[in-house]
Amino acid sequence: MPAIEEAARVLRDSGVVTCPTEGVFGLSCLPSDENALTRLLAIKQRDPAKGLILIAAAAEQLEGWIALPVTDIPEPSAEQAITWIVPAAMDVSGLVRGTHDGIAVRITTNPVAAALCRAVGSPLTSTSANLAGEPTITDTDELHRVFAGRVDYIVPGECGPANGPSAIIDLASGKQLR
Numbered sequence: 001m002p003a004i005e006e007a008a009r010v011l012r013d014s015g016v017v018t019c020p021t022e023g024v025f026g027l028s029c030l031p032s033d034e035n036a037l038t039r040l041l042a043i044k045q046r047d048p049a050k051g052l053i054l055i056a057a058a059a060e061q062l063e064g065w066i067a068l069p070v071t072d073i074p075e076p077s078a079e080q081a082i083t084w085i086v087p088a089a090m091d092v093s094g095l096v097r098g099t100h101d102g103i104a105v106r107i108t109t110n111p112v113a114a115a116l117c118r119a120v121g122s123p124l125t126s127t128s129a130n131l132a133g134e135p136t137i138t139d140t141d142e143l144h145r146v147f148a149g150r151v152d153y154i155v156p157g158e159c160g161p162a163n164g165p166s167a168i169i170d171l172a173s174g175k176q177l178r
Contacts, residue, residue, distance in 0.1 A: 016043060052125045053105070058107065
């Protein structure tokens with residue numbers, strides 16, 4: 001897919017992209033790239049203390065990011081997108097973790113997001129593509145209106161299969177946080 005190849009090139013060059021996810025469009029960059037992380041937070045106007053979600057095409061991509069075996073991450077559900085809060089590996093940037101000890105991770109079921117994770121061989125950040133305090137974006141026209149010129153590439157594709165943002169659940173306690 002030429003669009004995935006272009007988005008992967010942009011990400012490898014410290015870029016920030018928008019990408020469809022299960023329920024909303026997300027802002028993505030490589031979580032190992034401090035410059036891209038700083039830029040993403042500035043674009044979104046997000047408080048760095050909040051942290052960011054990482055999405056991956058498979059649990060194996062979370063190796064080195066989480067402080068538990070990747071096999072402990074539950075398989076994704078087609079019915080509901082679930083982001084899990086798990087212990088973060090020791091060296092995960094505070095720009096990803098925020099002020100938390102844990103890290104938010106999800107195995108994505110969106111085919112475009114999964115293809116992009118596979119193309120870069122890494123998980124990606126995925127914070128909702130909206131400016132802080134504004135509604136999440138699920139419409140491509142609105143996405144272009146808000147983010148054209150702010151991000152380096154808008155990855156074409158549709159959100160789905162979920163409706164709206166993922167649930168966030170602490171893996172250890174089972175407590176739903178969103």
